[in-house]
Amino acid sequence: MPVIRVLPPELINQIAAGEVIERPSSVVKELVENSLDAGATRVEVDIEQGGARLIRVRDDGGGIAPDELPLAVASHATSKIGSFDDLEHVASMGFRGEALASVSSVARFALTSRARGAEAAFRIEVDGGKLQAARPAQHPPGTSVEVRDLFYNVPARRKFMRAERTEFAHIDDLLKSLALARSGVEFRLSHNGKPVRVWKAARDEQAALARVADVLGEEFPERSLRIDHAAAGLRLSGWVGLPTASRGQPDSQFFYVNGRLVRDRVVAHAVRQAYADVLFHGRHPAFVLYLELDPVGVDVNVHPAKHEVRFREQRLVHDFLFRSLHEALAQTRAGQAMQPAAVADTASTGAIAASSSSYGGGWSSGPAMQNRLSLGVREQPLGDYAALLGASPPRVDSSDWAAPSMAPDSPDQAPPLGFAIAQLKSIYVLAENEHGLVLVDMHAAHERITYEKLKAARAANHLRSQVLLVPLSLAVSAKEAAAAEEHAEALAAWGLELSRGGPSAVVVRRIPALLEGADVSQLTRDVLAELAQHGSSRRLQELENELLSTMACHGSVRAGRRLSLPEMNALLREMEATERSAQCNHGRPTWTQLSLAELDRLFLRGR
Structure with a gap:
């Protein structure tokens, strides 16, 4: 030697x-x-x-x-x-x-x-x-x-x-x-x-946003949300792109921890989950986000080039990022882009919904408004998802759609999406607002409305679980078995009952009733893998959301159905009050705006 x-x-x-x-x-x-x-x-x-x-x-x-x-x-x-x-x-x-x-x-x-x-x-x-x-x-x-x-x-x-x-x-x-x-x-x-x-050095937020626009593109400020939220010793600020600002590659993602640009799996996972309900398949969100926390809470000495960090409270950081972004994106509603941009603080959830129903005297905001577009789902027992899944798609009953009052005389009272004027090919709703022409994909819009109603119903009713006739024993890693034991109470709240069957084994005794027929083995392994790596898992909720999304798709008004003006206006009002209504369940846009200036350019007016 x-x-x-x-x-x-x-x-x-x-x-x-x-x-x-x-x-x-x-x-x-x-x-x-x-x-x-x-x-x-x-x-x-x-x-x-x-x-x-x-x-x-x-x-x-x-x-x-x-x-x-x-x-x-x-x-x-x-x-x-x-x-x-x-x-x-x-x-x-x-x-x-x-x-x-x-x-x-x-x-x-x-x-x-x-x-x-x-x-x-x-x-x-x-x-x-x-x-x-x-x-x-x-x-x-x-x-x-x-x-x-x-x-x-x-x-x-x-x-x-x-x-x-x-x-x-x-x-x-x-x-x-x-x-x-x-x-x-x-x-x-x-x-x-x-x-x-x-x-040039930015002296205020407007100048800082101009620098962001120079890096991410001039359209990014208009297609993003300003976020600033603090809790549990953490503060998240910056700009998150709307789903319409998504990209084919993750090349417009900038995440800073105490001023240091990092690439972190915990961060990536939290962001991906926050956008799961609104982003089209294969697309990537754009964002510039700054996370501030006590330097003691993050270890920056884990990579020679300092590209990676390690959070001491990994689960806390993950949950804080997910909730902050998820709730900020939930506040986006159709028509909001035409309103003055405001800071999205997750402490003010619901403020936008309140503003969409605050226009004076133009239409009813009482019980009739609350029941529009229910599509017969309310006749079903909301806790009985198995029965709801087995039932035929709910029938559209136009009597459920209360007609709004006549449009107000003052343009200041006009709602963000305006008032319906026609239907095109029984697919698109055309509406006029103070900015110009609004086009709405009626099936995509109603699909989102129905989906959010089903999610709210699920949240309001305790989840039912189903006992397996024969408990299923699974061989897993020791780390995953420990995660099952540590998070047993949280999993039981979602209807998944696990017990440790040995150093590297778990026993599945109950599963959520909504997921009857699912691959229990693969489901359990996916959940435990996320728990072991990130300290939390949303796999159960994601699978249930997929089923609810399918139900919403089948239960929504279909292309080819003629709508009356009151029905179209009811749809527009529901869109303005529904979370994430700018995209359907699959991430596709539900509406678009053509301003008068854009229409003038199309017809060469003023030239």
């Missing part, structure tokens, strides 16, 4: 660089984060040849004292932590003290800095791991770092670099994410001497 020996510092730094420095954008990330930690209000990034030839980052931060410059490029030397207690309260972007040492070991490196209040700046250079003595230089207060010929002494790493355009695209994407993290900092990016990006 070879003898054990201590590795030379240059090799140690190159090994560390292999973990931290993947490509030029990794260098930019480390340098810009250092600038932000130094309190910079302006950061300039200059790139040449996609970062292969030059990466220069300038800032106006606090600077570095001359006698500390050699320490700045030493391994594991930092001003950000000094004890284990500091490591548990990390609030800075970086803290390991290995970035500059790693970068300088695989490139020609120069650092020029002038501390605030100092009379002069000083410069040090590192070439091939050899540090030269500091010498005076000209530089305003702040720091400049130059990285030339990246990986020049590591040919194996250099050959894995991609084309110039590709590498610069990664740098551009990185700067976008950092610009969203620190809206109060000015960022400038240039490539081969040409300015590419300029983000």
